[in-house]
Amino acid sequence: MISLPNSLLQEVDGIVSKQKVNRSYLIREAMCMYISEMKKRQIREKLQAGYIEMSKINLLLANEAVQAENEAVETIESMVSGA
Structure with a gap:
């Protein structure tokens, strides 16, 4: 069971009503989107660290x-000048 503040639950209910889906579907989709964004953020952080390391090298x-x-x-200047 998931606990939500009433204000958030009202927003969720408004969305599911407009989109003609149920709460479970909306929560699943939201969780999938959250996980996807977290993975993207982790990749960006790894890339940034890699770019910083490569810049030092x-x-x-x-x-x-x-x-x-x-x-x-x-060497060339000394060869040309005959030194």
């Missing part, structure tokens, strides 16, 4: 690439 790789590029420029 990408920043490290970019810094390494800049250092390597700077070393290459210095």
Whole structure:
């Protein structure tokens, strides 16, 4: 058995009356929608955490690439200048 405040129960009764369904159907649908939204939220949170982690890795790789590029420029400049 589920307990609902009277105000919510009145809203539910209004909806089931308009849609010509029963309370059980409406509650089942609402629960399915809630579970679906929770799963979507969990996926979004996991994706966000993954993107944050990848951004840290990408920043490290970019810094390494800049250092390597700077070393290459210095090497070329010294070769060109004959040093």
